[in-house]
Structures are given as C-alpha cells and as structure tokens.
Amino acid sequence: MKFKLRVTLLGLAVLILMSKCKSMEIDTVKPRVLISSDIGGTDPDDFQSMIHLLMYADQFEIEGLVASPFGDGRKSNFLDIIDDYEKDYAQLAKHASDLPKPAALRAVVKQGAIPAAPFKGYSTSTEGSDWIIKCAKKESDQPLWVLVWGGIEDLAQALHDAPEIKENIRVYWIGGPNKKWSINAYSYIAANHGDLWMIEANATYRGWFMDEDSPEAFKAETYYDNFIQGRGVMGKDFINYYKGEIKMGDTPSLAYVMNGDPEDPTGESWGGSFEKIDRSSRSVFEGGSTNADTVAAYAIIEWRFKGPKITVPEDSAVFQIKIQGQIWPGYYLGEGIYGVKYSSKKAEHGKYKTSSEIPELNGLEGEYISTIPWPGKPSSDDFQLGSNWYSDRLAEGLFIKDQQGAKTISKHREAFLGDWGERWKWLEK
Template sequence: MMTNRLFCILAALSLSALDICQAETPGDSYKPRVINTTDLGADPDDEQSMVRQLVCANEFDIEGLIVATGCWKKNQHDTKMLDKLVDAYAESYDNLKVHAEGFPTPEYLRSISIMGQKGYGMGDVGDGKDSPGSELIIASVDKDDPRPVWVMCWGGANNVAQAIWKVRETRSESELAEFLGKLRVFDILGQDDAGAWIAKNFPELLYIRATKVYGWQPSDEYLDEHIQNHGPLGAVYPDRKWATEGDTPAFMHVYPNGLNDPDKIDQGGWGGRFGLTKKAGIRSMRPVKNEPEFDPYLMHGNTPDGASAIKRWNEGYNNDFAARMDWSVTPAYSDANHHPVAVVSGDATRKVLEISAQAGSTVNLSADGSSDPDGDTLSHRWSYYSEPSSYEGELQVQDGDSSSASVTLPDDASGKSLHFILELSDDGTPSLFAYRRVIVNVD
C-alpha cells in the first residue's frame, strides 16, 4: 500500500496546484477505542465525568467501564455506583438514539461495567491478582482490530499494570512489544504508584500523565441551567465537592471532532496538549509517597499552556454537553440542535489534512460545501494555532471569518509546519461546533 507521505511526494511531481494530502488520522466514521477505569466514590467528579462520557458515547467505541481504586479510594467492593449511572443512561437511551447513530445499548454497557483491582496500587499487582478489569484490558488489546486502545485512568493505574504484568509473564518479548504497541495510557494526576512502575519498566509505551486538569471547567451556574435539570442523567450528575469533572480531559483527548489526532499528542484538542518529549519526575497526587523508588521514570506531560490548551475551546465543549443533555430529554429530532458538518477542500471526514506549499506562496483554505443538518446558518472562523506550530513568527489569516480564507506563508518559514484551525459553528440553540485542522508543511 502506498503511504500518505509517498503519495504526497508523487502528487507534488504531477500537480501544479497545492496538494492536499490526508494525514494518517481518524476519518469521519472512525471511533476511538476507550476503556475508562474510575475510582467512583472517591470524589463526585467521577460521576460527573461519566455522565458526560455517556451522552457522547456514540462518538466512541467504549470497550470497558472498570471500577478502580486510587489514593483517595484504596478499596472497592462492587459496581453499584456505576450501575446507577448506566441505569440513568438506559432511561435516556431512546431519546439519545433519535439524535445520532451509534449510541451503545444499555445492555452492552452493562456487560462491560465490571470490577477491576479491588486493592490499592502495586500492592494488588502480580501473581494471582488478575481481575475482570485487567482481563478485559488484555482481551480488548488482543482483538483483531488495528486501532489502538486508550485506557483512561481516572483513578489509579493498577488495572492496566496488572494487564501488562500478565502479558509480560506469559508471552514472548515480541508479543509483549506488539501488545504495548496497541496500548495507550492517559493518567489523570497520578493516583497510585502503578503509573510510575509502568513508565519505569515499559518506556516504549505511550503514557500521558495529565496534571493540568483544572481551570477549564464550566461554572456551577452552567451546570444548574444546562445539565442537572435534564432528566435521569441530569439527576445523577452531582454537585461538585472539589473541582468539577477532573477526569473528563482523558476521553476528551480522543474525542473525534476533527480537531486533533490523539496519537499526535502535541497538536492540542479538547483534552489539552502534551509534550512530545517524555519527562522525569511527573509526580502523582500527594498521598502517593513512594514514586521516587522508581526514578527515573518518564512520561508525557502537559505543555506549558496547561489548562488554557483546553479552555480555548470552552464554547465548543460546553455547548456540545448542553446539546447532548437536551437530546437525552427530547424525543423529536426537530426539537433539538445538531452538529454542523465541516468540509475542507472537498473532504467531509474528520481527518487532519496536510498541505505542502512553498515559502512565500499563498495558501487558500476553503470550507465550501460545509452544511448543517438543521438548516441553520453557519459561521466560519479560520485561525492560526501557534502553539503546536514550529514557526515562531506571527501569521494573519485573510478573510478568516468567511468560508474561503487565505494565508501568505512567510519567506522564512521553510522547513516549518503551520497549523490552521477551522471552527465552524451554527446559529442553533445552543450553538454547536465542528472543527478541521489543516497543517501546512512548508518546503
């Protein structure tokens, strides 16, 4: 099969126009595979994040909902808290599926709502420590499916640690490498010592520890108005004790909305931005005292823009959540708003697009053909996203508020990659967004 890079090179030799080549990223029908491990009962924010995950469940292939432990909840006994949330989803399911295809059935979600490690940290990892959760992680990665599996650690990481431990003990080195190559770990704050153990012993694994997960959240007033008064799922969305939805950035990182490729962790999306170079000493939360014994261990961490890399998209993700909660209580499609479809240069997928162009040339950015399923009026905003770009100067997008924009590439931009974002929004209530990213690789 011809690779995208080779295709782009060959196309450049035969076409005089600017060549638009799709990066090897998820398409319109692509769903990320996710397993959420959650220390339910430690803080109400896990319940909050689970409600948001459930109302956007059609966008993901959720392969596991695992009750986990962590430094704030060192023992677990059953799935009752999780079952209550899935039961609320079941009451809302008939409405949700009216508004979008792909919502999983309640019966399916119940089948993957299981117990993980009942004990804390590396103390519950090793011989004879297998749990339904760790076994599910292994089975998921082993599926004949080329897509990676993202294990989201909302609490501790010892479920995925046990899965990796067993594979290491029972398979060859090449089989272990294959397993790790399909696995991704997104760790919220570090809530046991298992993350450090994984990072120390398996440095080839893509392991993100997100520590900048506060400061992006919606207000209590927003939650009162748009979330908590909306039917069964609103009723199980609790008031915050500390910060709201601290675990949500995990699945928001892989949300397939056209904004980013999750494997390109520095691009930036609803879940934040992360450095390409792993760093030592990204410590867990303060009750985890023994991580220095694993030093040095290396993880991908947040970029310096921290939570602002999430908050820059706040209108989009806030309105998305509010609209989906509307769906959960609205049985008629025509009585709710739905997301527009962003088309860039004729491409209607959600893929990141890449363009090759010469320094000093003018690049045209076209969203002609974009549409809205409700017939709403669309607004366009093209912008230069400087943080993930390798060019350090300023750039201005001409006619950035129209469907057809342009940008003149600086003469000194050769060898650089420039990121441009289309934010397409409708005038429905609430206003909903679709995104596309165009990366210009300057020759």
C-alpha cells in the first residue's frame, strides 16, 4: 500500500514538474519578427537600429531581413552589419547563448522593392515580398510581426499577391516621412486591406530620440560616450552613423514587441501606446488645391488633373510635381485623367508646381495647408479601416512639441536605453 502511495506521489510530482516545464516553454516562446528596412538608403539611422536588433537577437526568432530602400541601399547593407556582429558574436554569446549564428541571419536577408510603387500601389513581386508571404504562411501558433522601417512597398505587394496572409501577421510601421515616400503603396493597403492588424506610427516613434526631460546620461548626443564607445566592432561602427548620436527612429517597432503586451496597442510599452482609428484621412482635389484647402498632416493628398487622352499604358509616369522642394512622379490614369498623391510629414503651408511635355499638365500651381493632429476632420474621401488599425494618441499631454503621442515612448527612455547600456557592457574587453 505504501509502495503504491509512493508511486502515486511520484507520478504526481512528475506531472507537476512536466506542467511547470510546459508553462516555462510557453512563457519563453520568442516572437517571430520580419524586418523590412530602407537600410543604406537616404537615412543612416537604420544602421543604428540594426545594431540594436542584433544585440537583442536572442529574444526573437528573426525570420526575415528585407531591404526596401529609398536611394542606394541594398541587402548588402544588412550583410555588412551582420559581418560586424560576427566579429562580436563570441563575446556576446558568453552572456546570451541563444543569439542566432551569423550564417542563420545571412540566410534570411532578401532584396525587396527598389523603386517606389506606381499610382495603383503595387507592381511586381520581389524576393522580399515573396519572403514575407512564405514566412506568413509558415505553420505557427503565433503571428508574424512585420516591422516596417522604411518603404511599405513589399508589404503592399505581398498583400496584393496573397491577401490571405492578413490573418497571420501583425504590422508595426514607422510612417511619417516613410509614408510620404510610400504614399501609393500605403494608399493601396488602406483602400483594399483596411482589415489589416496595423500600428501606423506617424509621430509617436520620435519619442525615442527627442531629448526633452531625458536624464543627461541618456541624451542623444551623450549616450555614445557613456555606453558605446570602445565596446566591440559594432560599437566602433556605430560612430559612422550620425557621428554616434542616437536616432534609431525605427527601433520603437522592435521595442514594442520586446516590452509590454504587443497584442494590446493601447497598453504601455517601450515602443509606445496607441489608439484605434477607423479611417485613414484622404483629400481628393479635382483640378488642384489652394491655400483655402486644409488637410491633416500625414493624410493622403490626391490631385486629379484633366488633360488629353494619350496612347500610353495606364499608370505610366508622364508628368512631375515639385512639392516643398522635392520632385514626385505623376501618372496617367486613363480617359484623359492624370493623378498624383502626396503626404506631408508635418504641419505646413505647402506649395506645388507641375512640369510635363504635355502642355495641359505643365506649370500647374497650387497650395495646401496641413495641420495637426492626425487623422483630422472626417471627409467623404477617407478610406474606412477595420477594427485593428491603431495610430498616434490624440491627447495633448502626450505631445512633445508638435509630435503626437511621442511621450508614450520618451517616458521609458531611461529604462530602454539603460537596458541596452547593460548589453554594451558585454563587449568590454
């Protein structure tokens, strides 16, 4: 009888232990992440963000690194930083044995779209867009976090080619200036995939590098000297981007998955706190706009002009428009209608002028006024969104200057930069 009791108690102990082990496995499941970045493009801050990612790579299953540049960037820029990581790997692995091998990271580096999407918002598939689809369709009990650090072209293409992946992904996009460059791809997603699970961070992310109320040691211009200098090959390389001054405007997307409950965008996290929006602001101007026309900053501005019917394929770029000193392509939409889209990255009094070999499209001028906060007043032109689209918080107390929602990140500055500072110590010789 005592023997049976001992066996029963032993069995219970084994079951309890197995249950605890199972619970530990569940608690330590790593988030699946895929990064789409304009690394090597017009803004060097993605190199900083990539170094940060690799130093925390033990906390994630990194399934893809897609190069989607504005400018000269290519997947080779990812590989350059992985080369740095490889030289620091042995030292880092002493503290985090789960860090992925450099070869495993190289295997998931893919080239994404290079030109911006045409007016319709998508073009042809790329190695990067196909990889997004492949990763999203992988059997898993958890979603794939698609963290977009630049252009959103590859995601738009993936959604066009395989819309069924929506139920398997979560998207955190650093919008703002990236929205301006990717306005056609963004418009396609908002118009056709409004049921996507999406965090659209147009201004919140700036709380990562805005110094207001930051302790002195964690200010953008002092952090390198205090925590990075002299530590590892990646530390030596870091000084090459903004002279070591912290920007890393894309890192909040990763920090969001690292800290807090990522399934609840309205909660607290290092990557910000957001609120639901049910529409994406859009204003369509037939024949142009004037300084009497007001739109929200970050909204879609779409101009439609009438001209001659011409024999070119629809969506052909046939004119240009200069807005705030930058030049953008305009497209033939068919039936004598021409169109172009734009998004301002801040509140501004904007002016534009067109140029074209088509006389009717040459020299058209106009203005607009963009204001904060986003998404502004409702319009019949707005794209209607589903129940899982989130963006910058509207509360005035969460602004830093004119940056909506930025304090939801800056309040955690000492915590997230302090934590990273501890990891830099791993590279001390």
